[in-house]
Amino acid sequence: xxxxxxxxxxxxxxxxxxxxxxxxxxxxxxxxxxxxxxxxxxxxxxxxxxxxxxxxxxxxxxxxxxxxxxxxxxxxxxxxxxxxxxxxxxxxxxxxxxxxxxxxxxxxxxxxxxxxxxxxxxxxxxxxxxxxxxxxxxxxxxxxxxxxxxxxxxxxxxxxxxxxxxxxxxxxxxxxxxxxxxxxxxxxxxxxxxxxxxxxxxxxxxxxxxxxxxxxxxxxxxxxxxxxxxxxxxxxxxxxxxxxxxxxxxxxxxxxxxxxxxxxxxxxxxxxxxxxxxxxxxxxxxxxxxxxxxxxxxxxxxxxxxxxxxxxxxxxxxxxxxxxxxxxxxxxxxxxxxxxxxxxxxxxxxxxxxxxxxxxxxxxxxxxxxxxxxxxxxxxxxxxxxxxxxxxxxxxxxxxxxxxxxxxxxxxxxxxxxxxxxxxxxxxxxxxxxxxxxxxxxxxxxxxxxxxxxxxxxxxxxxxxxxxxxxxxxxxxxxxxxxxxxxxxxxxxxxxxxxxxxxxxxxxxxxxxxxxxxxxxxxxxxxxxxxxxxxxxxxxxxxxxxxxxxxxxxxxxxxxxxxxxxxxxxxxxxxxxx
Amino acid sequence: xxxxxxxxxxxxxxxxxxxxxxxxxxxxxxxxxxxxxxxxxxxxxxxxxxxxxxxxxxxxxxxxxxxxxxxxxxxxxxxxxxxxxxxxxxxxxxxxxxxxxxx
Numbered sequence: 001x002x003x004x005x006x007x008x009x010x011x012x013x014x015x016x017x018x019x020x021x022x023x024x025x026x027x028x029x030x031x032x033x034x035x036x037x038x039x040x041x042x043x044x045x046x047x048x049x050x051x052x053x054x055x056x057x058x059x060x061x062x063x064x065x066x067x068x069x070x071x072x073x074x075x076x077x078x079x080x081x082x083x084x085x086x087x088x089x090x091x092x093x094x095x096x097x098x099x100x101x102x103x104x105x106x107x108x109x110x111x112x113x114x115x116x117x118x119x120x121x122x123x124x125x126x127x128x129x130x131x132x133x134x135x136x137x138x139x140x141x142x143x144x145x146x147x148x149x150x151x152x153x154x155x156x157x158x159x160x161x162x163x164x165x166x167x168x169x170x171x172x173x174x175x176x177x178x179x180x181x182x183x184x185x186x187x188x189x190x191x192x193x194x195x196x197x198x199x200x201x202x203x204x205x206x207x208x209x210x211x212x213x214x215x216x217x218x219x220x221x222x223x224x225x226x227x228x229x230x231x232x233x234x235x236x237x238x239x240x241x242x243x244x245x246x247x248x249x250x251x252x253x254x255x256x257x258x259x260x261x262x263x264x265x266x267x268x269x270x271x272x273x274x275x276x277x278x279x280x281x282x283x284x285x286x287x288x289x290x291x292x293x294x295x296x297x298x299x300x301x302x303x304x305x306x307x308x309x310x311x312x313x314x315x316x317x318x319x320x321x322x323x324x325x326x327x328x329x330x331x332x333x334x335x336x337x338x339x340x341x342x343x344x345x346x347x348x349x350x351x352x353x354x355x356x357x358x359x360x361x362x363x364x365x366x367x368x369x370x371x372x373x374x375x376x377x378x379x380x381x382x383x384x385x386x387x388x389x390x391x392x393x394x395x396x397x398x399x400x401x402x403x404x405x406x407x408x409x410x411x412x413x414x415x416x417x418x419x420x421x422x423x424x425x426x427x428x429x430x431x432x433x434x435x436x437x438x439x440x441x442x443x444x445x446x447x448x449x450x451x452x453x454x455x456x457x458x459x460x461x462x463x464x465x466x467x468x469x470x471x472x473x474x475x476x477x478x479x480x481x482x483x484x485x486x487x488x489x490x491x492x493x494x495x496x497x498x499x500x501x502x503x504x505x506x507x508x509x510x511x512x513x514x515x516x517x518x519x520x521x522x523x524x525x526x527x528x529x530x531x532x533x534x535x536x537x538x539x540x541x542x543x544x545x546x547x548x549x550x551x552x553x554x555x556x557x558x559x560x561x562x563x564x565x566x567x568x569x570x571x572x573x574x575x576x577x578x
Numbered sequence: 579x580x581x582x583x584x585x586x587x588x589x590x591x592x593x594x595x596x597x598x599x600x601x602x603x604x605x606x607x608x609x610x611x612x613x614x615x616x617x618x619x620x621x622x623x624x625x626x627x628x629x630x631x632x633x634x635x636x637x638x639x640x641x642x643x644x645x646x647x648x649x650x651x652x653x654x655x656x657x658x659x660x661x662x663x664x665x666x667x668x669x670x671x672x673x674x675x676x677x678x679x680x681x
Contacts, residue, residue, distance in 0.1 A: 005661045050658050057644040065648045068590075202652045206586060209651075210616035213589070221616050225588040228651040239656060286615060300654040303581065307656065307668045 006054050013054070016121035017045070033117040035184025039248040047120035047244060051236040058129050062136070065226050069140065072222045073147075081216060082148060087344060089215040089284070090152070092208065092275040093145075094343035096224075097158035099168070099271055100204070101141035103176050108134035110180035110188050114237065117185045123237060130193070130234035137227045144223050157342040164473030167340060167392075167451045168270070171400035174448040175267050179260060182445045186241060187256055194238025195260040197231050199301040203272045205231065207292040211276060214284035242308050250309070257305065258313040259438045265297075265319060266326070266399040266435070273327020274334060277357065278348030288360040290323045315434045322405065324361050328368050329404035329509050336375075336537075337389045339465070340472060349376070367406060367414055371509060371537040378536070386536050390465065391492050394418075394502045394511040395450035397428040398435035403502075404510040405431055413507050418570045420502075427568045429502050429511075452513045455493055456500045456568075463493035499560060502570045505533035511570075518561045522547040522554050525565075529573040541575050548572040579610055583655025583666040584621035585628075590649055593618060595636040602632040603663075617651055624671035626655075629663040 020028060025041065036044070053061070076082075111134055114127035145158030161169050179191045205228035212221035245253040276289040287295070298320075302312065313319065335345045349357075349372040357364045378386040393402035406414040419430040421440060430436035439446060451468070454460055460471045469475050493500070494515050503514040512532045516525050526545040534540050546553050547563075549571055554563050565571060584600075587593055597611060600620050604627060612619040620626070633641050643661055655666040 007661055050656060052659050053644055053647070057642070061644055061647050064645070068648070202586075206588075206617050206651050209588075210614050213616040221589070225616060225651050226648075229588065229648050232650050232652050233647055236657065296652075299582070303668065304655065307670050 006052070006057070010052070010054060014122040014125055016125075029117055029119060031184070033113065033184055034119055035186040036119060037186065037249055037252060039186075039244060041119065043244055043248060044119035044123075047123050047240045049122055049126050049236060050239055051233050053129070053233065055129075058132075062132075062230075065229065066136070069223055069226045073144065073219055076219045077147065081218070082151065085215065085217055086281045088279045088281050088346040088348070089212070089217060091279040091343040091346060092211070092215075093217065093220055094152075094154050094157065095271065095275060095279075095341075096204070096208070096220075097141060097145040097155060098161035098342050099172055101138060101145065101158040102162035103172060104134050104138035104141060106176045106180050107192065108138065110134075110192050111234070113181075114185045114189060118189075119186075123189075123241070126234065126237050130237065133230035133234050136230065140223055140227065144219065154342050154344070160473065161342065165451070165454075166342065166472040166474065167395065167400070168334075170448065170451060171270070171395075172267070174400050174446075175263055177448075178263070178442070178446065186245065189237050189241040190245070190253065190256045191260040192238075193235040194242055195257055196264050197235035198238055198304065199261065199297055200264045200268055201231055202228065202296045202300075203268055203292050207287075207296065208272065208275060210286045211280045211284055214286060215280060239308070246309050254310055255441075257310055258315075259442070261313055262315065262319065262434050262438065263399060265322070266401060266431075268293075269322070269326040270330045270334070270401060274331040274345065274348075277327065277360070278331050278353075279346050282353055282356060285356070289327055290360060293323055318432070318434065321407075324363055325367070325406050328357075328361070328364065329406065330401060332368060332371060333393055333402045333404055333510055336387065337393065339388065339469060340474065342474070347372070347375075368509070370539070374535075374537050374539055389532075390490060391532055392452050392455065392468070392513045394429060394513055395452050396431035396435050397450060398430055398439040398446075400448065400450055401431060402510050403429065403431045406509065415507055416504055416509060416511055418502060418504065418511060420570060429568075429570070452500075455513070458493070462491070464491045468492075499565060499567045501565065502568065503529040503532075504570070504572050505529050506538055506574045508533040508538055514571075516560055516565070516571075518559065520560050521556065522558050522563065523556045525560065525571065526556075526573045529571065543575040545573055546576045548574070579621060579623055581624045581655075581668050581671040582610070582621040583624065583668055583671075584609075584619065584626040584653060585650045585664075585666065586652040586654075587618045587620065587649050588651040589616050589618075592637055592649060596628075596633070596646070596649060599632040599636045600626070600628050602635070603627045603629050619654075621654060625665065625667045627663060627665050630661065 108131050111127050111131035115124050115131055118124045118127055142158055145155045148155040162173060179196060180188060183191065205224045209221040209225045212224070242253055273289045276285065276292060334341055335347055338345050354365065354369065375387050393404065395401065396403055403418060404416060407417050409415045419433055419436045421428045421430065421436050423443065428439065430439065455463060455468065460467050466475070492513070492515065498515040498517050501514055501516055502511055504511045514528055514532065516528055526547050530545060548554070549563055549565055587596060597618070597620060601609060604622055608622050610621050630643050643659060643664060646664065653666055655668045658665045
């Protein structure tokens with residue numbers, strides 16, 4: 001007997017809404033979850049998925065996908081493929097497993113919320129399939145990583161990462177919570193399926209798959225591209241939701257897209273950028289991170305956004321400029337703070353690699369070459385101590401990543417900038433104007449404190465580097481691949497009188513948390529700030545230093561009290577010019 | 579290619595056959611096939627169509643559109659699926675896209 005075509009019967013199962021009479025609409029679809037806002041309720045009846053599939057079809061297709069993924073895994077399990085993989089590639093995989101596995105579970109919760117509170121039956125149906133997809137992704141990632149735990153305990157971070165307070169995990173968790181859990185489901189549908197899944201996840205799940213295949217990790221390549229076939233379907237919840245929102249409240253749609261696009265770009269700069277441009281062995285790199293971004297985000301995704309009637313985000317030029325900057329700085333930071341991550345970051349700055357980087361990023365040598373030069377000089381001189389951190393970088397209150405984006409200064413140098421904001425008598429610091437603006441709009445639902453804030457508040461004890469590693473779950477000897485030299489016990493936060501400042505030296509690529517004392521002279525403050533940059537990433541110079549506070553130079557013999565430097569304020573130190 | 583739309587196919591046994599089916603459903607000279615190893619982009623300006631009929635000629639008489647899902651890792655443009663075909667397009671194809679943004 002011939003089966004009916006899906007089109008002939010599907011209206012019976014996808015349009016399952018009815019008019020509520022025993023209870024109020026708001027009792028079933030409360031506004032804080034369903035989030036219709038200015039969109040009239042009846043408008044949601046027009047919600048129509050563009051990628052249609054019935055439940056029996058879903059089950060059949062998913063069964064085939066699972067069978068294929070596991071067949072490859074089983075075939076390779078007996079081979080020596082894993083042992084032949086290069087360390088750099090393994091770092092890509094470990095970074096991925098730790099960062100992504102449980103984020104998939106958070107995505108399940110987001111899908112489940114849309115499946116319950118979405119204002120159209122068809123949408124709720126599609127979200128049910130999305131929720132099942134995300135459970136699959138979480139389980140696949142955990143299971144595939146687990147196979148390697150006995151060979152390399154860092155793979156255990158697929159399971160562990162999100163249960164720790166590692167700084168990179170705090171950044172990921174804060175971002176995913178903001179995108180997947182904090183908003184109502186209309187916001188979620190645009191943030192998660194539309195911007196994050198349609199726009200950005202392809203970079204990691206399809207882009208990285210091509211590097212994985214080139215590096216010989218067939219199993220990983222197969223797993224992540226299998227996952228992405230689910231995403232290509234359930235990400236289509238974004239389009240119909242956006243279409244309806246654009247008709248009734250386009251300003252809201254534009255804002256949600258803009259902020260999620262920015263935060264996604266920040267997150268992928270640390271997740272995918274270093275993996276593609278530094279960890280993947282040079283011979284196996286198919287394209288640079290920037291080229292992948294141009295292919296997937298700038299050409300493909302932005303054209304789709306325009307098709308829905310959206311404009312480019314207001315910060316477009318800054319985002320484009322960031323493609324040459326962000327991930328190089330984040331990579332350098334991850335490498336320098338390598339005791340704080342669960343993978344073994346490769347420096348990726350050999351002569352051949354630097355040549356490749358300069359070809360792909362013409363400004364690379366000018367901006368980052370000298371910093372690596374100093375680091376490699378220290379290594380060659382047997383001074384590994386100077387290549388390890390003694391304090392925390394200052395973390396942005398919005399994206400939770402280090403403040404490390406260069407921008408062209410009026411004096412012609414590229415310098416990191418600080419973007420502060422005073423709110424409720426407290427100073428917050430941001431990596432960029434855009435992060436500051438997003439935080440300012442959304443501050444009521446953002447309660448994640450940075451690692452630095454926790455340290456200053458005395459929550460991390462002992463307040464030294466070993467204490468921080470313990471707080472981040474990295475105190476087990478084999479958890480981190482970093483040298484033991486990192487576990488020096490010098491306190492970072494000292495005494496109740498000491499004043500934590502956001503400090504920046506010269507043209508160094510990152511700002512630091514530094515403690516100063518009320519009686520310190522500016523000469524002493526300069527020395528404390530310089531300690532974390534000079535000789536570590538900047539070559540020492542035989543010139544005096546000067547402290548700048550609130551944009552003005554201050555006298556070398558003035559004390560902190562006399563100058564009035566308050567806690568959490570920004571202090572800049574540089575060599576004096578002739 | 580301006581207004582490129584179409585699927586991004588993942589590495590799999592059936593890849594060549596799907597590409598052949600796409601070539602039958604669209605003027606072959608208007609198609610661009612870009613091989614990236616783990617994925618292959620098949621694209622056309624403005625509109626790309628893939629029918630069940632041509633898929634069945636290459637992949638067997640019982641091949642259903644829904645089975646395509648396990649091969650499509652991503653796509654450019656917007657998608658519309660039915661039991662008989664998949665279509666990728668852009669509604670504003672050919673028109674000049676809006677420039678700039680809101681402050």
